[in-house]
Amino acid sequence: MAYSDKVVDHFNNPRNMGSFKKDEDGIGTGMVGAPECGDVMKLQIKVQDDMIVDAKFKTFGCGSAIASSSLATEWLKGKTIEEAQKIKNTDIVQELNLPPVKIHCSVLAEDAIKAALADYQKKADQTETT
């Protein structure tokens, strides 16, 4: 099975690879895995005034998983928390032209976004109450 040009591009030139310090202010970390295939994805967002100003990822998995998370970080940048909630795995599938067997990679990326947003929210709520 051949990867689409967009997947290959993200795979060869991953955008925003790396990580932030977890405990830094305004950082939300999403850490997810797919037990079926063993892929692991870490996606982080940096939020200022409700706006995602930066995003980073690290992924251990196949080309589609790397491309999905790379694309996700690209899309997250400049979005508000609310807008980010609306990113769906089907958007990723469409953009990267993922075949049916690789749809779970996009699901993993959506899960990672959700987990990062939830983590940010949780930390924000904690700082408010303290």
Place this chain on the structure above:
Amino acid sequence: MDHHHTHNTGSRDLRMARSMCWHCQSEMSGEYFCERCVKVQPVSKETDYFTCFGLPRRLTIDLKKLEAKFYELSRAFHPDFYQNKSATEQTISLGNAATLNTAYRTLRDPIQRAEYLLDLEAGSVKDIRTSPPSDLFEEILELQETVEAYRASDRASETGRQLLAQLVAERQALDQRKQDMEQHLQRICTDWDALQDRGEATGQARAERDRLLKQMREILSNRTYVKNIVNDLAATIG
């Protein structure tokens, strides 16, 4: 194979009428063959792999018995014996042979067997989803960076040699961990079987059952993560 495809719908209909012989309509009591008209009967989709081989639903199984039953059934459904039979019988025997092949491969392997049992049983467990093992994930991602640094390095250089030594050590440690996980899984499997053998219907037994299944799932997925990174390491450092 053509037969198999063209008669697919037919065999599906037959499967639904499993309790009755598709040929003579008498009530089925035989395992795979009607006791009255001796025609081969399709394995029902509801029949689990353990039942296919007449084995109890346990995680420690008698491999010799499994193998013997598999060979016996493989002979019973062998295409050679159906050359002069009707198209329906050919289709059924082919379908049975395929199902039993999959069933045998699944049950033969202790990991696949546990995964399969989990699939059968987990549906009724409330909240089987376990939280992702963040520490393990961090470790995997860090190791992955070392792997990439090694791939990019000049292997003959001091850095290259150091990275290689580090990866070799990591691989050993991970291999050991995978083995530990498999041993842990083995213990849970023994507990599971013992629980099944006791056959209690108490609330306590149910709670124990759910706890074991959840642990099984956790170990099986963690093992997959470790296995993946070990394979990746092996591909890199040989």
